[in-house]
Amino acid sequence: MIYAMSDLHGQYDQYRRMLEKIDFSDEDELYILGDSVDRGPQPAELLLDMSMRTNVFPIMGNHDMTAAMILKKLCVEITEENYDRQLDGDFIKALSMWQIDGGQTTLDGFKKLSPDDRSWLIDYLDEFIPYETLTVGGRKFILVHGGIPYEKRHIPLADQIAYELVLDRPDYTKRYYKDAYLVTGHTPTSLIKGGHDGRIYRAMGHIAIDCGAGFGGVLGCIRLDDMAEFYVE
Numbered sequence: 001m002i003y004a005m006s007d008l009h010g011q012y013d014q015y016r017r018m019l020e021k022i023d024f025s026d027e028d029e030l031y032i033l034g035d036s037v038d039r040g041p042q043p044a045e046l047l048l049d050m051s052m053r054t055n056v057f058p059i060m061g062n063h064d065m066t067a068a069m070i071l072k073k074l075c076v077e078i079t080e081e082n083y084d085r086q087l088d089g090d091f092i093k094a095l096s097m098w099q100i101d102g103g104q105t106t107l108d109g110f111k112k113l114s115p116d117d118r119s120w121l122i123d124y125l126d127e128f129i130p131y132e133t134l135t136v137g138g139r140k141f142i143l144v145h146g147g148i149p150y151e152k153r154h155i156p157l158a159d160q161i162a163y164e165l166v167l168d169r170p171d172y173t174k175r176y177y178k179d180a181y182l183v184t185g186h187t188p189t190s191l192i193k194g195g196h197d198g199r200i201y202r203a204m205g206h207i208a209i210d211c212g213a214g215f216g217g218v219l220g221c222i223r224l225d226d227m228a229e230f231y232v233e
C-alpha cells in the first residue's frame with residue numbers, strides 16, 4: 001500500500017502513532033510531502049527515523065529547504081578567511097527569519113545530535129526531491145509540497161522551477177489535469193475554500209493533505225490505493 005502525509009513539523013509522536021494506526025510495514029511505501037522540520041517539538045528525531053527507513057520517501061518543503069541551507073552554513077567552521085562569506089547580512093537575516101518561523105526547535109534538536117548524526121541529517125535533507133509522480137491502482141498522482149502555478153500546469157515537472165513547486169499555493173477551485181490528481185501539503189486545508197478543519201480536502205482533482213498538525217491540529221494520511229483517510233489527534 002502507498003501512503004502520503006505532509007507537514008509533520010516535528011510532530012514525531014503523531015507520526016509514530018500514525019504509522020501504528022495504518023499498520024505500516026516493510027511492504028508499504030510512505031511519501032512525506034515536506035515541512036517535516038520546525039515548529040513542533042521533535043524535528044531531529046523525526047528526520048532520523050525517516051532516514052532509517054528505506055520505504056519512506058521525503059519530498060522537499062520550504063521549511064526543509066531553509067533548514068538545510070542554514071544548518072549547512074552553521075556547520076562550517078568560521079575562520080579569518082571565510083567569516084565575511086559565512087556571516088554575511090543575508091545569512092543573519094535568514095537565520096532570524098527562520099527562528100521566527102519555527103526553526104528554533106529544529107536548531108535545538110540539531111545541537112543535541114552527535115557530530116556524525118548532524119552530517120547524516122544534513123545529507124538526508126539534501127536528498128529531498130521537489131516532486132514525485134506515481135501511478136497507483138490505475139490512477140496517476142503528482143506529489144509536491146506547495147503546488148504548481150495553474151498557467152504552468154502543462155510544463156513538464158522536470159522543467160518547473162523547484163522553488164515554485166515548494167512554495168506555490170494552487171488554485172483549488174480549478175481542475176489542473178484530466179488524468180491526474182495533484183497532491184499537495186503546505187496550505188492547511190482549513191484555509192481552502194470549501195475545506196474544513198483537520199480533514200483531507202478532495203475536490204476538482206486536488207488532494208490537499210496538510211490538516212494542520214504543525215499548528216496543533218490533527219495529522220492526516222491518505223492511502224492512494226483506495227483513497228482511505230486516516231487521522232491522528
Ligand SMILES: [Mn+2]
Pocket residue numbers: 035061062063145185186187
Ligand atoms: Mn510549507
